[in-house]
Amino acid sequence: MQLGLYVHFPFCTNTCSYCDFYKERYEQTLEKQFFHALRIETELAADDSAIQNAEIVSIFIGGGTPSLVNPDLFADWLSLLKRHFVVGDTIEFTIECNPESVTLTQMQVMRELCVNRPVFGIQSFNTDTLQLLDRKHNPFHSQRAIYYANALGFRNFGVDLIFGLPGQTSKMLAKDLDQLLDLNPPHISFYQLTVEEGTPLARRVANGEIALPDQELLLAMYRGGVEQMSDFGYHRYEVSSFAQPGFECKHNLRYWEGGDFLGLGPSAHSFIQDQRFANCADVHTYISSLQSGKLPRVIDKSGNEERMTEAIMLGLRMSQGISRSAFAKRFGVPIEEKLDREQFNILVESGHLIPDKGNLRLSDEGIYLADEITRRLIK
Numbered sequence: 001m002q003l004g005l006y007v008h009f010p011f012c013t014n015t016c017s018y019c020d021f022y023k024e025r026y027e028q029t030l031e032k033q034f035f036h037a038l039r040i041e042t043e044l045a046a047d048d049s050a051i052q053n054a055e056i057v058s059i060f061i062g063g064g065t066p067s068l069v070n071p072d073l074f075a076d077w078l079s080l081l082k083r084h085f086v087v088g089d090t091i092e093f094t095i096e097c098n099p100e101s102v103t104l105t106q107m108q109v110m111r112e113l114c115v116n117r118p119v120f121g122i123q124s125f126n127t128d129t130l131q132l133l134d135r136k137h138n139p140f141h142s143q144r145a146i147y148y149a150n151a152l153g154f155r156n157f158g159v160d161l162i163f164g165l166p167g168q169t170s171k172m173l174a175k176d177l178d179q180l181l182d183l184n185p186p187h188i189s190f191y192q193l194t195v196e197e198g199t200p201l202a203r204r205v206a207n208g209e210i211a212l213p214d215q216e217l218l219l220a221m222y223r224g225g226v227e228q229m230s231d232f233g234y235h236r237y238e239v240s241s242f243a244q245p246g247f248e249c250k251h252n253l254r255y256w257e258g259g260d261f262l263g264l265g266p267s268a269h270s271f272i273q274d275q276r277f278a279n280c281a282d283v284h285t286y287i288s289s290l291q292s293g294k295l296p297r298v299i300d301k302s303g304n305e306e307r308m309t310e311a312i313m314l315g316l317r318m319s320q321g322i323s324r325s326a327f328a329k330r331f332g333v334p335i336e337e338k339l340d341r342e343q344f345n346i347l348v349e350s351g352h353l354i355p356d357k358g359n360l361r362l363s364d365e366g367i368y369l370a371d372e373i374t375r376r377l378i379k
């Protein structure tokens, strides 16, 4: 069996205004306790008969701010992982990095540990925008991080860029992308800002202190961004994911295509043999549960109907769409049975939905509206 592995490193040194990922303030002692628990979790997970002797085909260390990690603790955990699972030395191995915390030494150590895909959370090159997001880095940190990646010979690396920010114009976004494309990253995640409830940014928007771009401007920004990246040889393979040929993120493709993956660390999700489960989103509970020999998991009881909806939602976000035969093989029914026939016809006629022979996919016009179209399509 093949598995993708996600590890949630739950520590940051600050809180960004838009962030609703699970994280705690970084503390060395807590990090040590976290790694101790992670080692126990890895051993317990490896005992599970469903994944015993599984081959790990991609690793993604996300967070939080994984670039803060203590390399010795990380290396110890990695060798334990390799004792329990088959892990090749050339698999895609990603680590998320915040530009300000990237050092040459740290990256060198990561490279020696076979990490081969750093992803830098650049978000923007505009200093005011970065301040509004409460990011700690500045454009110099971003450029320096990419310089290090190139200097150390990381052929594959990614960057994250956000659009749809308060006060952002199409011109500002084009300038951000110009600067980014100059750095020639093999992979770009181009996200629209979402204002998550309960975040400081949501409060400022609700108070009327700051305003978000309207829908028309958002669409213009997205289209402009896609065009700019495509002029530089990037192809879109998912609504927010753009890559130079051959540099698509294998780990994320596994999520979108319904492959098995194991999630370790607080708040991490897993999907194994059609069973979904999630770890508790609290590092203290996570540690105490594992110290008493118990996996901190909650099983997701949703069934086949939810899985089908999810497969359609994720599949339509990808440029290649959903393979009809793979869907039928997985769920035992043709995809059309799950779709509203009237909406299907309307969307085909309007050119948003393309029913190719093998795949069902969205057009360039449709893909930006993938979530809304899925809601309309599902019966």
Ligand code: SF4
Pocket: 011, 012, 014, 015, 016, 019, 020, 021, 023, 063, 064, 065, 098
């Ligand atoms: S660094 Fe990442 S995880 Fe940490 S607060 Fe900022 S956005 Fe959230």
